[in-house]
Amino acid sequence: MTASAEDIKKQALADFSKYVNPQKARVLKNAGLDIIEGKREGACVWDITGKKYIDCITSAGSFNVGRRNPEIVAVLKKALDEYDLGVFLLCSKQKADLAKKLAGITPGDLQYVMFGVGGGEANDFAIKLARGFTMKTEIISTLKAYHGHTGFSLAAIGRDAYKKPFYPMVPGFKLVPFNDLKAAEETMTGDTAAIILEPVQGEGGIHPATDAYLQGLRKLCDEREILMIFDEIQTGFGRTGKMFACEHSGVVPDIMTVAKSLGGNLYPISATIYREELNDFLVAHPFIHLSTFGGSDLGCIVGMAVIDYLVKNKVPEHAAAMGERFQKGFDVLLKKYPDLLLEVRRKGLMMGLQYTNESIGPRMSYQLAQNGVMAIYTGNEPSVMRLMPVLVIQPDEVDFVIDALEKSMAAIMKQGGIEKY
Amino acid sequence: MATSDEIMEALADFKEQCNGNKRLRRMQRDWTKVLHYAAVDTGDKFTMTVREGEILSNEKGAAGTPDVIIEGESETLCNMFWGDINPTQMYLKGEIKVKGTQEDIMRIDAITAIIWPEV
Amino acid sequence: MTVVDDILAEKDFEKIRKETETNYREYLNPFALRMFKNAGLDVIEGRREGACVWDISGEKYIDCVTGAGIFNAGRHNREITDALKKALDVYDMGGWISIIRERGLLAKKLAQITPGNLKYSIFCCGGGEAVEVAIKLARGHTGKTEIICMENGYHGVTGFALPATGREVYKKPFAPLTPGYIHVPFNDLDAVKSAITKDTAAVLLEPVQGEGGIRPADDSYLAGLRKLCTENEILLIFDEVQTGFGRTGKMFCAEHSGVTPDIMVLAKSMSGGLYPISCAVFTEEISDFLYSHPFIIINSFGGTSLACLTALATIEYIEKNNLPERAVQMGKRFMEGLLALKKNFPELVVDVRGKGLMLGIEFPEDSIGPRMACLLKKNGVISIYTFNNPKIIRIMPSLVITEEEVDFVIDAFDKSLKEIRAQEAGRNMKGAGK
Incomplete structure (x- = not known):
């Protein structure tokens, strides 16, 4: 009674349309991204019908250790022999171990940890902590920023389309242009609790913050007793x-949020890590913020295995090297297609290709899918294609992606419609 | 090739389908836009005005400041308004060009998805 | 040696306890x-099985x-664990942009088992997040803003869920919160009636208030709400x-009253206490909002392949085990047993x-x-009072609990109440002696 892969795919698309999100299924199908993931390994994913793709989406950086990393899988399977989620109201050794580990690898004096499940939840807590600790209310965030979809994070997002249908939002949020120190300074008041930003804006179109901007913000925040929150999700x-990312500038925030790859692409977990002083608020309100599934025994074990893997295999260094290799390819493309590809912004393997107009992002997604690469435009800036492959990507896979980009760009050039508008 | 009048006829039918669809009207109630259509082979242009999800008018010529500009062969435009083609597929293959935000483009796709779910 | 091997290798329980306590003090919340x-x-939980958990020192509770x-299907349920392990041989989370087959299958299953015309699902990780989705859908779909919710309700602590939680202490330090939430007394239809305006988007409630002190809604109340909501x-x-x-x-729980909501929020036991997943299940009519906004609610960890397979299992x-009937x-x-306790300890047990x-x-x-x-705890039972009302101890064991274990818990209550009675008597004697 084995159905063919094609039949399974057809049924899966039908079920998804009927019970999950019909329009999403349609949009993805049109974009050639109606991939039903079968085998996953390293930088690659196979559609159940057998077609292979290099995954440059990776749920925006959730799969740093690679798709279905066998070492992390083995750890989780072993953990499943002993543990379940655990009870969030009890003391958990696994939670304590991961908290210590996070305090160890995060920069400066970041020390205490509140666990959550998703990134938005971690940012919600960061903002709550800032308000609760400072007893001030205003939160400054940046235009085109993305911090998640839960209420506090959503209010901090720098894009109206995500928010408008759900008005009114949490009050007290002010948006300022990114990388503009003066704008931030002018917006700060005596009631400013915190500024929240991504050291590299992701959904905003891969915009790295300049070192000077971050250092200037740190100084301003210190002078005015404003907390600095880095969303490093x-x-x-x-x-x-x-x-x-904050290590590039040497600036240490007061609160840092992490999620995505902490779960090794296997298990959801997020964390808000903050300075010791801020913990006074939690001493006064120990049970004011709860998460049933956050920092579960299983999630914490996966988190520890991920960190061990990254350190042991020097994955950040590898990411830097593979980023350089990508850059060589981009330099050629920039020369060859100056009317299509305006700029490449990159930090390590967080890469954004700035096209001339919004239509090119989706059209390139379609072309790249034909050429064996999964990639999409950034949520808040559709003229930018984000490439965020797994960090364990190999040199020949980098070359494959560059080659696919070249072929796709050539196809777009032939079609036209590349002018700026 | 489609004549200007044929396209106007297709637009009128499209308008009727949209405005008569309660579900669609509710869904699109936060969508107020001016759309321009340009037939690249004949040079004809058309203006569609949408207010809160209702198509108020279709006119010949390009009037006002458009939020979205859609360009294609006259025949393709006609087929699009008749529901004979999937506009997003045409767009991604470069057969029609759309200038506008990605969000508006997805809204247009949503309209066609509701009227002609099988296309 | 993996990290799990390291953890399991340590057998000195005193050392584990000390180390865990130190880490809590230094890194979590002293x-x-x-x-x-x-x-x-x-x-500190070690072994877990069925209705029981063992402290790392071996003490059983x-x-x-x-x-x-979370653990309706029992602690560390072997069958579900095996299903997840098997899934790990093939799957990872899956990409959030991909069409996840398992997600479609789970959504279909939920459409089948949830009452009435509930059909579409949006998946998230935690209950609070799913409440947020429900509130957003309500605002997005109706174009109205106000949410009527209940005093002493509990719905989570993130931005759209927190204002719905009906207790000030959770909210005050974080004000100003999302506006548009109106609280009314629970089980009071007239209160809802008078709170409704033309800008009311939704009424949100728990069919049994949990943190509010285990308070079931009356069937007639729910039926009345349904009628009011439909009319308005x-x-x-x-x-x-x-x-x-x-x-x-x-x-x-909705099935008791026969009332079908427009949106139902699910989490906790959905995946056997093994993997975070939650969802909002809603009617086809509401799904129209997703046509005009297909990517407005996104979630990298919500409804992963692994989560959906675990939930299906x-x-x-x-x-298969007809756990509702067992409950x-x-x-x-x-x-x-509880009624007997009430009878035997009238001065201590006000209500069960x-x-x-x-x-x-x-x-x-x-x-x-x-x-x-x-x-x-001394008598072998782990329990906790409800957050919004410390007068009430909540009893929510695994549904796989056996008759002997039920009797054991009742017996532990009996012993504990006797001790309280003795303590109170001692105090009164002291008072009298002064």
């Missing part, structure tokens, strides 16, 4: 060539 | 640790906390995070109530809740 765990 | 101790919750209803084009949202998947004696287990049977046995295996026992004053939890 996409940039953390080696993505930018360092364990955390 | 004061919480103290609270755990005071509340009789300083158990019956778990009546179960993370407020308001969406009815049931938060079945704690009550779902057999807990109250039906697969979903869990639902299969619950159905009815064991709940009945529990209730008999609940539905299925979602039970609460109410004491005359706040301090007795935590004291009882400590004594119960």
Whole structure:
């Protein structure tokens, strides 16, 4: 009674349309991205019908250690022989171990940890902690920023389309242009609790913050007793060539949020890590923020295995090297297709290709899918294609992606419609 | 090739289908836009005005400041309004060009998905 | 040597305890640790099985906390664990942009087992997140903003869920919160009626208030709400995070009253206590919002391949073993025992109530809740008072609990109440002697 892969795929698409999200299924199908994932390994994923793709989406940086990394899988399977989620109201050795480990690998004096499941939840807690600790209310965030879909994070997102149908939002949020120190300074008031930003804006179109900007913000925040929150959800765990992106500038935030790759692409877990001083708020309110599934025994074990893997295999260094290899390819493409590819922004393996207009992002996705690469445009800036492959990508796979980009760009050039608007 | 009048006829039918669809109207109620259509082979242009999900008018010529510009062969445009083709597929293959935000493009796709789910 | 081998290799329990406590103090929450101790919750979980959990030192307890209803299918359920392990041979999370076959299959299954015309699912990780989705769908679909919710309700702590939680202490330090939430007394139809305006998008409630002190909604109340909502084009949202998947004696608590909400929120026991997943299940009409906004609610970890497979295995287990019926049977046995306690300790037990295996026992004053939890722990039962009301101890064991284990818990309550009675008598004597 074995159905063919084609039949399974057809049924899966039908079920997805009927019970999950019909329009999403349609959009993906049109874009040639109606992939039903079968085998997954390293940088690659196979559609159940057998077609192989290099995954440059990786749920925006959730798969740093590679698709279905066998070492992490083995750890989780072994953990499943002993553990379940555990009870969030009890003391857990696994939670304590991972908290210590995170305190060890994060920069500066970041020390205490609150666990969650997803990135948005971690940012929600960061913002709550900032308000609770400072007893001030205003939160400054940046235009085109992306921090998640839970209420506090959503209010901090720098894109109206995500928010408008759900108005009113949490009050007290002010948006300022990214990489603009003066704008941030002018927006700060005596009631500013925190500024939250991504050291490299991801959904905003892969915009790295300049070192001077971050250093200037740190100074301003210190002077005015404003907390600095770094959302390292996409940039953390080696993505930018360092364990955390903030290490590039040497700036240590007061609160850092991490998620995505901490779960090794196997198990959801996120964390908010903050300075010791801030913990006073939790001493006064120990059970004010709870998460049933956050920091579960299984999730924490996976988190520890991921960190061990990244350190042992020097994955951040590898990411830096593979990023350089990508850059060589991009340099050629920039010369060859100056009317299509305006700019490449990159930090390690967090890479954004700036095209001339919004239509090219989706059209390139379609072409790349034909050429064996899964890639999409960034959520807040459709003229930018994000490439975030797994960090354990190999040199020949880098070359394959560059080759696919070249073929796809050639096809787009032939079609036209590349002018700026 | 489709004449200007044929395209206007297709547009009128499209308008009727959209405005008569309660579900669609509710879904699109936060969508107020001016769309321009340009037939690249004949040079004809058309303006569609949408307010809160309702197509108010279709006119010949390009009027006002458009939020979205859609360009294609006259025949392709006609087929699109008749529901004979999937516009997004045409767009991704470069057979029609759309200038506008990705969001508006997806909205247009949503309209056609509701009217002609099988296309 | 993997990290798990390292963890399992350590057998010196005192050392583990010390190390864990140090790590809590240094890296998690020093004061919480103290609270755990005071509340009789300083158990570090080792082995888990069925209705029981063993402290790393080997001490055995019956778990009546179960993370407020995560472990309906039992602690560390072997069948579901094996299913997840098998899934790990093939799958990882899956990409969020991909069409995930397992997600479609689970959504279809949920459409089948949830009541009425509930059909579409959006998946997330935690219950609070799914409540957020429900509220967003309500606002997005109706174009209205106000959410009517219940005093003493609990719906989570993230931005759209937190204002719905009906208790000030959770909210005050974080104000200003998302506006547009109106709180009314629970089980009071007239209160809802007078709170409705033309801008009301939804009414949100738990069919049995969990943290609010195990308070079931009346059938007539729910039926009245349904009618009010339909008449006024308001969406009815049931938060079945704690009550779902057999807990109250039906697969979903809504079935008791026969009232179908427009959106149902599920989490906790959905994946057998092994993998985070939650969802909002809603009607086809509401799904129209996803046509105009297909990517407006996205979630990298929500409804992963592994999560969906685990959930499918869990639902299969619950159905195969008819756990809702088991909850009815064991709940009945529990209730008999609790009623006897009420009779035997009239000065200490004010009320016993609940539905299925979602039970609460109410004491005359706040301090007795935590004291009882400590004594119960001594007598082999892990329990906790409800967050919004410390007068009430919640009893939510695994639905696989056996008759002997029910009797054991009742016996532990009996012993603990006797000790409280003795303590009170001692105090009164002291008072009298002065």
